[in-house]
Amino acid sequence: MTTSADSIFETNPYEMHPNLSPLEADVLWEYAKLSQHVKEMTAQTRILSEAPDENLLACLRVLERKMGLVLTLFKASVWGVINEQPALDPSDRYADTTTDITPRN
Numbered sequence: 365m366t367t368s369a370d371s372i373f374e375t376n377p378y379e380m381h382p383n384l385s386p387l388e389a390d391v392l393w394e395y396a397k398l399s400q401h402v403k404e405m406t407a408q409t410r411i412l413s414e415a416p417d418e419n420l421l422a423c424l425r426v427l428e429r430k431m432g433l434v435l436t437l438f439k440a441s442v443w444g445v446i447n448e449q450p451a452l453d454p455s456d457r458y459a460d461t462t463t464d465i466t467p468r469n
Contacts, residue, residue, distance in 0.1 A: 372400050 377396070378389040 372396050 372393075374391040376389060378384055378392045381389060384392070
């Protein structure tokens with residue numbers, strides 16, 4: 365079953381027009397085919413934007429779980445690194461470490 369949209373790709377509707385040269389008819393036919401492609405792309409884009417892609421959503425859910433696990437492991441390793449550092453003596457916390465007390469000759 366051929367629809368009018370499909371027939372634009374098969375036959376040139378401007379071919380036998382008495383006021384058009386063959387080149388003009390071919391150019392108009394190319395514009396008509398381009399217009400039909402744009403209409404089809406617009407319709408497909410509308411369909412894709414209205415309904416979510418279930419496969420993509422499933423992949424994103426898996427990725428979300430993995431990223432949650434990565435974040436948890438990252439926080440745990442940062443906490444482990446912080447805990448491995450030696451505890452500072454409270455009196456040393458505000459000590460002036462910029463002063464050089466080495467005697468000079």
